[in-house]
Amino acid sequence: METGNWAHGMPELSVNITNNCACIHKNVKINCTDFHSYKGIDPLILSVPIDETCLLKNGNDFFAFETLNFLYAWEPQFPFTPIYSQVLYVVHSLDKNDVSHGKLDRLDND
Template sequence: MAIVPMSFILILFLSLISKGFCACSLDNININTIRSGREIQGKPEWNVTVINNCNCPQKLIKLTCKGFQTVENVNPSILSKEGDKCLLIGGNQLVRSASVKFSYAWDPAFIFWPSESSIVNC
């Protein structure tokens, strides 16, 4: 008879652990911007790397980009501006520990922040 309550407690415990393992937030999307050393049309070029540090894939990743400008073309399949937000990789998923890179040229550097994402199959 003690097996049933003990089994229930074990299942509950494992369920809570697995939820914690997959708990992700926008803090798990890291964005690094560094100067490349090149200039494009008199503007410094910046290399941006977006990394998914969540244990789960994320999709529909949007970055804040109100006021973002560049004189260097950014491939729209990597970063497409939609109003005050930019969609990363066409909304496709970015798996655990994967990164996406793009470059732009403007002065001063633009600070991107993750604003939205959806967790996939966690």
């Protein structure tokens, strides 16, 4: 989602990454092919290396229902897509039917 701010003539965009799984992911990799930003991104949230694969939280645990947010400045909006993660374990709820298994499925550019 555009924040209304600008950096070097590019719109600033806000990204939310949410783990909608009742599980913990580790080593979450995001496709960052051709990703650019005039605004620096905290590498503790998203590291942007040269090989076009970004690493979320330096590969550390991405907890069940956790949301991370960062800003970047570029046009057009970038379609962040998860490409890999390790599921450490499922966090079981009291309802045995209320458990998702290993899916990181929400990366919002809004």
